[in-house]
Amino acid sequence: MTEVIRADCLTKKFGKNTVVDHVSFEVSEGEIFGFLGQNGAGKTTTTRMLTGVLPSNSGTATILGYDIMKSPVYAKQRFGVVPETSNAYIDLSAQQNMFLMGELYDLPKSKILRRTEELLTLVGLIERKDQKVQAYSKGMKQRLILAMSLIHEPELLFLDEPTSGLDVQSTHMILSLLRDLNRNGMTIFLTTHNMEEANQLCNRVGIIRAGKMIALDAPEKLKSAIDREHRIEVSFAKDVPSIEPGDLPGIIRAEKTGDKWQIIVSDKDAAIRSIVAYSGEQNTAIVTLNTLAPTLDEAFIRLTREEEK
Numbered sequence: 638m639t640e641v642i643r644a645d646c647l648t649k650k651f652g653k654n655t656v657v658d659h660v661s662f663e664v665s666e667g668e669i670f671g672f673l674g675q676n677g678a679g680k681t682t683t684t685r686m687l688t689g690v691l692p693s694n695s696g697t698a699t700i701l702g703y704d705i706m707k708s709p710v711y712a713k714q715r716f717g718v719v720p721e722t723s724n725a726y727i728d729l730s731a732q733q734n735m736f737l738m739g740e741l742y743d744l745p746k747s748k749i750l751r752r753t754e755e756l757l758t759l760v761g762l763i764e765r766k767d768q769k770v771q772a773y774s775k776g777m778k779q780r781l782i783l784a785m786s787l788i789h790e791p792e793l794l795f796l797d798e799p800t801s802g803l804d805v806q807s808t809h810m811i812l813s814l815l816r817d818l819n820r821n822g823m824t825i826f827l828t829t830h831n832m833e834e835a836n837q838l839c840n841r842v843g844i845i846r847a848g849k850m851i852a853l854d855a856p857e858k859l860k861s862a863i864d865r866e867h868r869i870e871v872s873f874a875k876d877v878p879s880i881e882p883g884d885l886p887g888i889i890r891a892e893k894t895g896d897k898w899q900i901i902v903s904d905k906d907a908a909i910r911s912i913v914a915y916s917g918e919q920n921t922a923i924v925t926l927n928t929l930a931p932t933l934d935e936a937f938i939r940l941t942r943e944e945e946k
């Protein structure tokens with residue numbers, strides 16, 4: 638598998654503060670890699686070093702074999718960037734913005750024309766291509782920025798919070814565009830706060846905390862790594878006496894919220910059997926019983942909290 642991104646001990650200091658601290662990872666061709674972390678963790682600084690916007694103090698970033706600092710022109714031809722804040726000129730139309738971007742990459746006019754038609758069609762803006770961007774909704778602007786980042790047919794796309802502040806429909810549209818691009822071979826490096834988004838899209842995620850990479854794995858593996866305790870949500874047809882740990886085999890803790898019991902269990906099978914037996918003893922029926930797997934959100938909180946200790 639071709640290595641598309643390699644970060645090797647990337648380190649960045651601002652004054653005395655080390656905000657990115659020996660971060661190393663690789664992203665392979667065709668992957669969607671999620672880069673997660675709390676505010677101020679060092680995501681944007683790392684991305685800026687990977688994309689050659691910011692020099693590192695030490696360590697290297699390599700894009701498709703090109704060192705981003707030593708061969709920035711070659712490296713930059715191979716990737717597109719969707720920045721956190723819009724880089725589209727609002728006084729210009731979508732088409733004019735696409736042209737400016739194409740000229741930045743020194744593309745021939747015929748190619749800019751062809752790519753503009755293709756990409757504005759892809760992102761659903763072809764009918765509005767002559768309208769000034771200031772009249773666009775936030776979702777339309779974001780789709781335009783995505784189209785602009787693809788003008789030079791990159792193989793790799795960096796996106797910083799691409800769905801931040803978008804409504805459900807626009808979010809859905811951006812995510813399905815990313816899936817389609819990925820299906821056609823695009824490698825994607827996605828910075829996000831949205832765990833559900835990362836969980837749905839990413840093959841692997843890296844979690845950065847206080848400048849250090851603290852976890853790097855597939856979302857399912859991160860979730861199962863913290864899956865030491867299971868949660869069962871159960872509701873009974875009638876009120877039952879308080880469930881105490883020790884009352885039922887396999888149960889660590891039980892709390893009632895609303896009409897449901899949230900039960901933390903050590904042994905899922907034993908706990909389900911004892912809950913069923915308990916409902917019989919109490920002469921009541923089970924109305925719902927769900928076993929809940931940990932979410933990536935929970936994994937993220939647990940992992941970042943464990944590191945704080």
Ligand SMILES: Nc1ncnc2c1ncn2[C@@H]1O[C@H](COP(=O)(O)OP(=O)(O)OP(=O)(O)O)[C@@H](O)[C@H]1O
Nearest residue numbers: 651652656674675676677678679680681682683830
């Ligand atoms: N130019 C700069 N000068 C000094 N400190 C900076 C500079 N840029 C970033 N920092 C600091 O570096 C740390 C990491 O910032 P960074 O923007 O990389 O975090 P982030 O993970 O992208 O956060 P967010 O999710 O809020 O965008 C923060 O403490 C930030 O204040």
